[in-house]
Amino acid sequence: MAGVIGVKSLELFLLPLKPLANGIKMTDQLYKNINNKVKISEEDFKEFLSLTKTITVKKNEFFINEGSTAKYIAFINTGVLYSYTINNKGDKHVMQIALENHWISDLFSFLTNEPSLFNVQAIETSEIILLSKENFEKACNTIPAFERFFRLLIQNAYVSSQRRISRIYGNSAEERYLKLIKTHPKIIQSVPQLYIASYLGIKPQSLSRIRKNLYDK
Amino acid sequence: MAGVIGVKSLELFLLPLKPLANGIKMTDQLYKNINNKVKISEEDFKEFLSLTKTITVKKNEFFINEGSTAKYIAFINTGVLYSYTINNKGDKHVMQIALENHWISDLFSFLTNEPSLFNVQAIETSEIILLSKENFEKACNTIPAFERFFRLLIQNAYVSSQRRISRIYGNSAEERYLKLIKTHPKIIQSVPQLYIASYLGIKPQSLSRIRKNLYDK
DNA sequence: TTAATTAGTTAACCTAGGTGAATGTGTAAC
DNA sequence: GTTACACATTCACCTAGGTTAACTAATTAA
Structure with a gap:
């Protein structure tokens, strides 16, 4: 598959996670992001944080490879990632561009454990907070606010893809x-x-x- | 809003629900539709059925009006419904066409109680099985298989809208x-x-x- | 530091699909 | 019935965006 050659998969980089220099500030952004949608206590947030790991994805590194299961959902502290498919004609189509303070994954693959339809790759070296499927379920089961938060996240993903279809149909490329x-x-x-x-x-x-x-x- | 004039909203027709002539056969289709995704016992299905009501929507009648909350999700026994938006330029865009044996609603509005972004209307006189938001929650809480079934339904809706974007970008209208x-x-x-x-x-x-x-x- | 890639621009030409208008056809309303 | 209206077809013309290709930045690798 074009583009994949020579770029190592994220999986290889997962274990050696280094502690953050500016840990407090960064998790602060995540706290605000979540608290913006559901009210959570600081204790719950700390418990949630303990389920995550923060890593650095280097420029052009893959976070998810098409065909393999999306094992993580990521919150972007700093940097930019994007997701895309390559169709049977060989054309690449960018599906999502995720800036700082946004979540990215192949939600469908993450939720169902089915092979991912997308590649997710870092546009620039990025610092991201990862939640594994296992810990995602733990968080949903033990912290009701998180169950609600992720349900909202999925709903929003759905609505924004619906909105995108409307935009494609109703507006010119310039618009x-x-x-x-x-x-x-x-x-x-x-x-x-x-x-x-x-x-x-x-x-x-x-x-x-x-x-x-x-x-x- | 163009098209709405002279066509009564479904709400008016909701109460006088008539018993079905061919009740057994019709709920059979619904049973298969659900059982296709999750295994449910006949008792659970009967309990679920007791939470629904079957109605007839006449041709061109509205099932959901843009701006009002989607109070029901519908399974189509016979007939066809479709959903669409009218954008700020006044163009109508068909978002979903739902044939017999499919589900239709504005899922986002149904789940969040936010005003619907879509109109849902019957293309031909149709017989549909309705589940209200209230009973949807009851079903999810009391019958675990249904909780799973509806989660799958939402996930599939999301994936199919993602697939649709890929198709728009990668294929000609003819294709x-x-x-x-x-x-x-x-x-x-x-x-x-x-x-x-x-x-x-x-x-x-x-x-x-x-x-x-x-x-x- | 230079060579090699990758990204962005411009321009000439092409094509899928839009627009508007005329014409036909089926069906609902009276 | 016939009047009306909503749907479908066809055609001539238009335009947004695709294609090919040449050229110029920027990055990256060596």
Whole structure:
């Protein structure tokens, strides 16, 4: 499969996890992210944290490989990851771009243990907090707020994919591009344009042209 | 909102539910549909059935109105329903077409009690089995197999919307049309072409042209 | 530091699908 | 019945985005 050659899978890098330099600040971001959706006590959060491990994914390293089961769900502390499929014609399609303070995984594979349909890869070296399937279930069973949180996460993933279909059908590529950079301005600096183009469903040349038209105006 | 005028909402028709003529056969289909995913005992199924009510939705009647909360999830015994949004430009986009032996609702609204983003309407007079939110929760709490079944239903809805995005990005309208009628041949007889076109993300004229090209070959 | 890749831009040309308008067809309403 | 309206087809023309290819940055590897 094109692109996979020469890049080691994350699995190899999982065990040697190093303690964080700025541990407090980073988990703070995760705490806010969760607390934004469900109210959790600090004790519950600490218990949850003990179930996670924080690792560094190097640029272009794989977090999930298409065909293997997604064993983790990840919260991005710093950095950017993206997920994509390669269809039977050999075209790559970016499905998700996940910036700092967002979650990423192949949720379906993670939940069902079925082989993943996506590759998930780091766009830049990123620090991510991992929750394994096993500990995910532990957290859901022992901390009711987390069960609720993850249910919301899944629901939101579903809704945003529905919204994306509506956007594809109802808006031109230019409109979708403008919407994207308006809601996620950081994406321009941190994500190569060819991935943004793919996410929007167009070719890199077309995105170039669209940008030219926009800035000529 | 265009299309809504003169068509009564389902809510008005909910109470006078009539007993089914061919009750046994119909619930049989539902039993198979559930049992296909999770193994349930006949007693559990009967308990589940007692939580549902079967009604008739007349042609063009609304099952869910955009903006109001989806109070029910429906299993289609006979007939066809479809869901759609109307975006801010006034364009209608068909999001789901649900034939006999399928489930339909606005899952997000149903699960969260948020206002629905979709209209769900009967394409032809249909006989549907309804489960209310209240009884959905009862079923999930008292019958573990049902909790599992509905979790699977939600997961599948999510995956199929992801797959749809891949299909839109990687295939031409003609390819998507061929794929659709191959997997759901019944759709041609029971769904007006303009809805099929909208579901595929193209205009009715374009679908006509595509069909012409196909059958000229 | 340089060679080799990978990413981005531009331009000429092509094509799938959109648009608008005319025409036909089936079916519901009176 | 016939009037009306919603659906389908066809055609001529238009346009957003694809394709190919040449050229220029940027990165990365050696």
